[in-house]
Amino acid sequence: MSALAETTAAEAGARLTSWQLLLNNRLATAGLVLLALIGLLVMFVPLLPLPDPDATAPAMRLKPVLEAGHLLGTDQLGRDILSRLLWGTRVSIAVGFAATLIAAIVGSVIGIVAGYAGGRTDNVMMRGIDMLMAFPYILLALAIVAALGPGLMNALYAIAVVNIPFFARNVRGVTLGYAHREFVDAARLSGKGHLSILLSEILPNVLPVIVITMSTTAGWMILETAGLSFLGLGAQPPQADLGSMLGEGRAQLFTAPHVSIVPGVMIFLIVISLNVLGDGIRDVLDPRLRSGALARPGPVTEVASDRSRPANDTPEASLSIEGLETGFRRGRKTELAVRGVSLHVEPGECLGLIGESGSGKSVAALSIMGLVASPPGVITNGAIYLGNEEVLALPQTKLIASRGRRVAYVFQDPLTTLHPMYPVGRQVEEAISAHQRTGAADCRKKAVELLDKVGIPDARERAAHYPHQLSGGQRQRVGIAMALANDPDVIVADEPTTALDVTVQARILELLRNLQRERGMALLFITHDFGVVSEICDRVAVMKDGEIVETGSTGEILTDPQHPYTKRLIACVPELGTGERFLDRVAGIFAGRREVVP
Ligand SMILES: Nc1ncnc2c1ncn2[C@@H]1O[C@H](COP(=O)(O)OP(=O)(O)OP(=O)(O)O)[C@@H](O)[C@H]1O
Numbered sequence: 246m247s248a249l250a251e252t253t254a255a256e257a258g259a260r261l262t263s264w265q266l267l268l269n270n271r272l273a274t275a276g277l278v279l280l281a282l283i284g285l286l287v288m289f290v291p292l293l294p295l296p297d298p299d300a301t302a303p304a305m306r307l308k309p310v311l312e313a314g315h316l317l318g319t320d321q322l323g324r325d326i327l328s329r330l331l332w333g334t335r336v337s338i339a340v341g342f343a344a345t346l347i348a349a350i351v352g353s354v355i356g357i358v359a360g361y362a363g364g365r366t367d368n369v370m371m372r373g374i375d376m377l378m379a380f381p382y383i384l385l386a387l388a389i390v391a392a393l394g395p396g397l398m399n400a401l402y403a404i405a406v407v408n409i410p411f412f413a414r415n416v417r418g419v420t421l422g423y424a425h426r427e428f429v430d431a432a433r434l435s436g437k438g439h440l441s442i443l444l445s446e447i448l449p450n451v452l453p454v455i456v457i458t459m460s461t462t463a464g465w466m467i468l469e470t471a472g473l474s475f476l477g478l479g480a481q482p483p484q485a486d487l488g489s490m491l492g493e494g495r496a497q498l499f500t501a502p503h504v505s506i507v508p509g510v511m512i513f514l515i516v517i518s519l520n521v522l523g524d525g526i527r528d529v530l531d532p533r534l535r536s537g538a539l540a541r542p543g544p545v546t547e548v549a550s551d552r553s554r555p556a557n558d559t560p561e562a563s564l565s566i567e568g569l570e571t572g573f574r575r576g577r578k579t580e581l582a583v584r585g586v587s588l589h590v591e592p593g594e595c596l597g598l599i600g601e602s603g604s605g606k607s608v609a610a611l612s613i614m615g616l617v618a619s620p621p622g623v624i625t626n627g628a629i630y631l632g633n634e635e636v637l638a639l640p641q642t643k644l645i646a647s648r649g650r651r652v653a654y655v656f657q658d659p660l661t662t663l664h665p666m667y668p669v670g671r672q673v674e675e676a677i678s679a680h681q682r683t684g685a686a687d688c689r690k691k692a693v694e695l696l697d698k699v700g701i702p703d704a705r706e707r708a709a710h711y712p713h714q715l716s717g718g719q720r721q722r723v724g725i726a727m728a729l730a731n732d733p734d735v736i737v738a739d740e741p742t743t744a745l746d747v748t749v750q751a752r753i754l755e756l757l758r759n760l761q762r763e764r765g766m767a768l769l770f771i772t773h774d775f776g777v778v779s780e781i782c783d784r785v786a787v788m789k790d791g792e793i794v795e796t797g798s799t800g801e802i803l804t805d806p807q808h809p810y811t812k813r814l815i816a817c818v819p820e821l822g823t824g825e826r827f828l829d830r831v832a833g834i835f836a837g838r839r840e841v842v843p
Pocket residue numbers: 246250253254536538573582600601602603604605606607608609618621773
């Protein structure tokens with residue numbers, strides 16, 4: 246990502262603080278408010294004018310709720326239920342949180358050390374954890390309390406012990422991912438000791454996972470503590486906690502249900518508010534969830550119902566984009582990545598869409614077939630025409646059916662777009678059979694022909710190979726074969742040669758150009774490199790900050806660029822023997838994002 250894009254993303258993130266993001270989540274806010282109320286109540290319970298929670302009054306036993314002097318009635322020994330409830334909640338929350346903290350600290354230390362050290366240390370530690378996990382957790386907790394003897398503290402230890410594996414496994418998994426990352430290797434090379442690396446490099450990265458696991462298991466631990474007390478193994482009479490109150494009220498379930506319902510409702514409120522708050526915290530701490538990226542995206546990009554729909558100015562073109570605006574929802578706001586883009590590509594023409602990283606090229610291209618993930622993506626304005634048909638107005642099923650048939654995409658890194666578990670020939674066959682009714686043998690034959698057409702040597706044999714067995718250039722050729730499979734009217738090639746070396750890049754460009762001319766397809770070629778544009782494109786549209794700033798024939802733009810941004814982009818093309826142009830550009834980046842592009 247360029248400095249410009251990075252700054253934009255950082256600014257966008259900073260605009261919505263973690264608090265605002267949390268408060269945007271209504272359920273999490275409700276959980277937070279409820280928990281805060283309960284927390285305040287139990288914190289100030291010693292100051293409240295409540296009767297002694299343990300003082301019995303047999304004459305007052307089993308009084309109903311709203312009885313004078315006993316708002317929530319009394320229990321079987323005449324004790325005030327409200328007073329016992331608040332004191333009991335205090336105990337349950339304290340034990341639940343203490344157990345969470347102990348499990349989090351011990352489990353995280355085990356997880357970090359095992360994940361970082363690896364080898365035998367990891368093996369020994371994790372097999373110990375596996376042994377703990379091999380027992381049903383409640384039986385294990387019961388066994389621990391049985392061994393230590395009943396009591397609130399022993400229940401706390403038992404609950405903490407049975408929850409250690411959850412933290413250890415989660416944290417180890419994340420630590421494994423970081424232990425051999427470049428920044429950790431760099432810290433090692435700089436002479437840092439293991440402890441220092443663990444504390445300054447690994448811990449800050451796994452901390453969100455620890456907090457997320459704590460917030461999602463705290464409610465569970467309060468429930469488990471209540472479970473042990475319910476069985477008589479936690480709080481001992483006369484001390485109240487929510488579980489013991491529930492256990493004692495069980496005998497009067499039919500004669501005086503309020504005795505057990507009141508602590509039951511309190512347990513429910515605490516656990517549900519902790520769970521929804523925990524989910525909210527997880528969403529805020531996980532940057533992917535924050536933008537809604539892991540929410541299951543819809544099959545097509547959301548299109549605003551009140552969007553403007555400009556008419557098609559170039560009906561003869563294969564693809565016309567008119568006044569397109571695509572953005573991403575962040576909380577209640579929508580940040581536009583594409584602002585009023587209008588483009589057209591005629592049959593047999595290659596239009597280059599050029600701009601630096603983050604300028605909105607891919608988002609514009611993905612909008613064509615409604616491929617921008619929603620949430621968070623949304624098309625707020627504009628129209629897209631394939632010939633005379635407005636794509637965004639098509640029913641979802643029709644739009645989905647046009648993908649690959651009328652518009653096909655070739656992406657930058659075929660290793661991430663090809664399925665690693667299927668032979669490449671089968672993947673080309675799939676692209677064919679998605680839109681054509683052909684028998685299996687015919688389909689296989691066509692796939693081999695396509696692979697041969699795009700220049701894969703020994704296509705028949707290579708069709709049985711998996712993506713990892715091909716070179717980068719060959720994989721990209723497979724991507725092109727898949728795009729050609731259904732003779733689309735338009736091909737969108739999104740930086741298809743960026744990951745390839747110069748010679749392979751030249752061959753792929755030539756292949757694309759020849760195939761496109763031969764088949765009369767319209768090609769929208771996305772790139773950030775004017776060198777590539779000069780080799781393949783008839784016309785160029787220059788994009789900056791989501792807008793088209795200049796359009797023209799490749800010759801015109803290259804020889805006489807009008808916009809200062811286009812001039813800077815052209816100046817970035819390195820020339821053999823000179824390093825200044827490149828350095829000029831880099832200096833621009835470091836001088837500040839607005840100076841990169843005047
Ligand atoms: N899923 C997303 N959520 C939020 N913002 C996004 C998302 N995808 C892209 N963007 C933003 O949209 C803007 C345009 O991104 P886009 O991928 O179109 O850039 P690009 O010009 O294709 O860059 P590159 O050449 O690096 O692929 C960027 O600022 C990016 O941060």
